[in-house]
Amino acid sequence: MEISERKKRILAAVVDEYIATAEPVGSKLIAQKSGLSVSSATIRNELAELTSMGYLEQPHTSAGRVPTAQGYRMYVNELMDRHRLSIEETEEINRSMQLKIQQLDKMMSDVGRIAAEMTDYPALALAARQSATIKRFDLIYVDSNTFIIVALLSTNAVKNRLMHLPFSVDAMMVQKLSTVFNASFCGITEDQITPILISSTERSTGDTMGLVAAIAGFAIEVLSEEKSSQAVIAGKAKLLRLPEYQDPVKAHSLMNYLSDSEHLAKLQGMDFGNDVKVIIGPENVAEELRDSSVVLAKYDAGDGTQGLIGVVGPTRMDYSKVAAKLSYIAEGLSKALTGSKPMPGFGALMIPDNTMDKSKG
Amino acid sequence: MEISERKKRILAAVVDEYIATAEPVGSKLIAQKSGLSVSSATIRNELAELTSMGYLEQPHTSAGRVPTAQGYRMYVNELMDRHRLSIEETEEINRSMQLKIQQLDKMMSDVGRIAAEMTDYPALALAARQSATIKRFDLIYVDSNTFIIVALLSTNAVKNRLMHLPFSVDAMMVQKLSTVFNASFCGITEDQITPILISSTERSTGDTMGLVAAIAGFAIEVLSEEKSSQAVIAGKAKLLRLPEYQDPVKAHSLMNYLSDSEHLAKLQGMDFGNDVKVIIGPENVAEELRDSSVVLAKYDAGDGTQGLIGVVGPTRMDYSKVAAKLSYIAEGLSKALTGSKPMPGFGALMIPDNTMDKSKG
DNA sequence: ATTAGCACTCAGAGGCAGTGAGTGCCAGCA
DNA sequence: TGCTGGCACTCACTGCCTCTGAGTGCTAAT
Numbered sequence: 001m002e003i004s005e006r007k008k009r010i011l012a013a014v015v016d017e018y019i020a021t022a023e024p025v026g027s028k029l030i031a032q033k034s035g036l037s038v039s040s041a042t043i044r045n046e047l048a049e050l051t052s053m054g055y056l057e058q059p060h061t062s063a064g065r066v067p068t069a070q071g072y073r074m075y076v077n078e079l080m081d082r083h084r085l086s087i088e089e090t091e092e093i094n095r096s097m098q099l100k101i102q103q104l105d106k107m108m109s110d111v112g113r114i115a116a117e118m119t120d121y122p123a124l125a126l127a128a129r130q131s132a133t134i135k136r137f138d139l140i141y142v143d144s145n146t147f148i149i150v151a152l153l154s155t156n157a158v159k160n161r162l163m164h165l166p167f168s169v170d171a172m173m174v175q176k177l178s179t180v181f182n183a184s185f186c187g188i189t190e191d192q193i194t195p196i197l198i199s200s201t202e203r204s205t206g207d208t209m210g211l212v213a214a215i216a217g218f219a220i221e222v223l224s225e226e227k228s229s230q231a232v233i234a235g236k237a238k239l240l241r242l243p244e245y246q247d248p249v250k251a252h253s254l255m256n257y258l259s260d261s262e263h264l265a266k267l268q269g270m271d272f273g274n275d276v277k278v279i280i281g282p283e284n285v286a287e288e289l290r291d292s293s294v295v296l297a298k299y300d301a302g303d304g305t306q307g308l309i310g311v312v313g314p315t316r317m318d319y320s321k322v323a324a325k326l327s328y329i330a331e332g333l334s335k336a337l338t339g340s341k342p343m344p345g346f347g348a349l350m351i352p353d354n355t356m357d358k359s360k361g
Numbered sequence: 362m363e364i365s366e367r368k369k370r371i372l373a374a375v376v377d378e379y380i381a382t383a384e385p386v387g388s389k390l391i392a393q394k395s396g397l398s399v400s401s402a403t404i405r406n407e408l409a410e411l412t413s414m415g416y417l418e419q420p421h422t423s424a425g426r427v428p429t430a431q432g433y434r435m436y437v438n439e440l441m442d443r444h445r446l447s448i449e450e451t452e453e454i455n456r457s458m459q460l461k462i463q464q465l466d467k468m469m470s471d472v473g474r475i476a477a478e479m480t481d482y483p484a485l486a487l488a489a490r491q492s493a494t495i496k497r498f499d500l501i502y503v504d505s506n507t508f509i510i511v512a513l514l515s516t517n518a519v520k521n522r523l524m525h526l527p528f529s530v531d532a533m534m535v536q537k538l539s540t541v542f543n544a545s546f547c548g549i550t551e552d553q554i555t556p557i558l559i560s561s562t563e564r565s566t567g568d569t570m571g572l573v574a575a576i577a578g579f580a581i582e583v584l585s586e587e588k589s590s591q592a593v594i595a596g597k598a599k600l601l602r603l604p605e606y607q608d609p610v611k612a613h614s615l616m617n618y619l620s621d622s623e624h625l626a627k628l629q630g631m632d633f634g635n636d637v638k639v640i641i642g643p644e645n646v647a648e649e650l651r652d653s654s655v656v657l658a659k660y661d662a663g664d665g666t667q668g669l670i671g672v673v674g675p676t677r678m679d680y681s682k683v684a685a686k687l688s689y690i691a692e693g694l695s696k697a698l699t700g701s702k703p704m705p706g707f708g709a710l711m712i713p714d715n716t717m718d719k720s721k722g
Numbered sequence: 723a724t725t726a727g728c729a730c731t732c733a734g735a736g737g738c739a740g741t742g743a744g745t746g747c748c749a750g751c752a
Numbered sequence: 753t754g755c756t757g758g759c760a761c762t763c764a765c766t767g768c769c770t771c772t773g774a775g776t777g778c779t780a781a782t
Contacts, residue, residue, distance in 0.1 A: 387745090
């Protein structure tokens with residue numbers, strides 16, 4: 001059945017109102033607020049039809065209407081007017097991003113925190129999951145039983161480790177290890193670091209003290225870390241502010257779910273049409289998310305790979321505003337990470353703040 | 362007024378029971394469980410006195426007794442039998458520590474997570490706040506417009522940053538910068554990095570591209586970071602499991618408070634008698650913590666400075682068990698960070714797992 | 723097609739009695 | 753003198769009832 005223009009306006013009004021108040025919406029209110037000059041009785045008829053079409057539902061007979069998942073879906077796809085970020089909003093975002101995105105390693109958690117702060121919902125950040133390799137290895141000799149390992153990964157993240165040894169090594173040995181590791185451990189993935197490779201490296205360096213094994217262990221660790229645990233969530237406590245999570249059991253279940261980065265990681269690898277994806281309540285695969293919605297935006301992480309940022313909230317979420325903000329943050333992030341060199345670390349200090357400003361006046 | 366031996370046993374029984382059930386405790390139950398062979402009427406008399414002495418209170422006339430803060434204080438100071446960790450418990454802790462404490466930078470958050478997991482309460486970790494200095498600087502030349510800065514701090518943390526430049530530099534220049542920075546930026550604190558120092562460094566390197574400023578900016582950043590934001594909290598969601606935080610308003614207020622690391626940092630700098638400190642409900646300075654308790658254990662972070670780990674929970678907390686676990690974790694942490702070289706990163710790979718085992722069979 | 727009017731529904735609030743866990747106190751007993 | 757059994761009392765909690773009011777669906781009139 002086709003949905004009339006008037007029905008659309010009414011549905012949109014119901015959703016808007018419900019988003020704002022979290023209370024079932026009655027016909028009288030709609031009659032006032034929708035801008036349609038018809039009586040509440042007319043609205044009632046329309047509401048009844050929208051209900052039978054599955055866009056709305058009633059908590060009980062004598063209550064107002066509440067949007068169903070299908071109703072939200074329609075709203076998101078067709079009805080909502082896209083929120084235009086105000087200058088203040090963009091500036092606020094720019095300011096936080098400027099400050100925060102300096103260090104590639106911490107980027108994830110910072111971006112998460114920014115998104116949470118900007119949207120006032122818990123926010124997540126997922127890094128593009130990819131099999132990283134080590135681009136180059138450096139060992140820095142500190143003193144006779146200390147050196148630092150520095151590894152530059154293919155993802156451009158830099159990892160380090162201070163190694164304190166129970167015995168002495170000389171600078172020569174460190175130098176030698178560095179050369180050998182650069183030759184044999186660069187460009188390979190985690191699972192290519194085999195015991196065979198390690199023992200052959202031990203032989204070629206003449207190491208009998210387990211140094212090679214320790215460094216290889218570090219390599220394995222950073223590579224697997226890069227591949228997996230790249231999901232963070234920030235601002236979980238913000239859920240408790242919302243009426244839909246006043247039930248501690250519900251809140252706990254969702255928070256628990258969100259606390260586990262393995263769960264979050266599953267959001268990666270969704271198929272993605274345009275830049276922002278909205279997953280409404282029951283559309284979620286995970287049981288725990290069934291009465292919450294997720295809004296995701298993808299960002300370009302360079303090398304053609306992409307990551308995600310997103311927020312989690314009640315199905316009654318201000319989709320329009322959240323989507324706009326996320327998409328803006330994602331855009332800024334993409335720019336920072338790819339195209340526009342200089343890299344953020346440098347750019348933030350060198351270049352005033354035009355990295356992202358031009359996208360919106 | 363002196364408190365009799367029997368009163369002590371009764372008080373201890375009340376606290377134990379209340380810790381376990383979160384329900385007001387009645388005289389009958391105590392008569393059964395305390396092991397004293399007296400009737401409930403006798404217990405009632407004793408309870409009445411304990412109440413008038415301020416150790417217990419009644420939520421209402423016809424309810425059982427609940428310990429007051431003073432009651433808990435007495436319990437913690439004198440009555441509770443110190444929990445002895447079982448072999449399984451120590452082993453579980455050892456195992457997680459072994460796995461996690463490898464990288465000094467991430468140590469804080471890992472330790473927090475371990476403590477939260479082990480105690481089942483939200484846990485915090487505070488680093489010893491100290492003015493760090495840079496021990497040594499290394500610039501690693503990657504390609505003509507990329508290099509990595511590596512700084513080893515006085516705290517033994519290693520920080521890095523990938524610098525991507527909008528222009529070319531040659532390896533020689535990088536080398537030169539490295540030398541100059543090592544000479545003039547090592548051993549100084551954040552506030553000693555002045556514009557004057559920067560411009561004089563610029564002159565001595567002949568840098569006109571802002572490279573020196575960028576590197577100095579990195580130095581300032583890591584030093585201030587090391588000094589300040591060294592507080593993490595993990596497992597906040599665990600609060601929601603507890604009956605005392607079923608009220609979403611209360612839970613939200615506490616979680617919010619805990620989310621701000623500035624608040625947590627205030628716990629640092631408490632005076633500390635023995636190794637574990639218990640702060641019960643109203644003894645807390647912060648309003649938000651007034652009906653929660655905090656258990657803190659200090660660890661030795663080397664250089665004579667010390668950090669804290671702790672958990673936050675309801676006043677009805679299993680102090681004994683929590684204290685025992687925290688203290689064990691703190692002890693292991695101290696060992697890992699100081700005395701017993703090798704450092705964890707290496708030790709974890711080289712030395713089976715005797716770093717901490719001997720403290721308890 | 724729209725609307726005014728009306729009967730109907732039902733969650734939620736407020737009031738009220740019954741229940742039971744727990745208390746305080748007293749009188750009797752060791 | 754201290755302990756105990758007994759008893760009256762208190763009061764949160766529960767279930768039950770009624771009342772209220774927001775909101776509905778339907779119908780007849782416009």
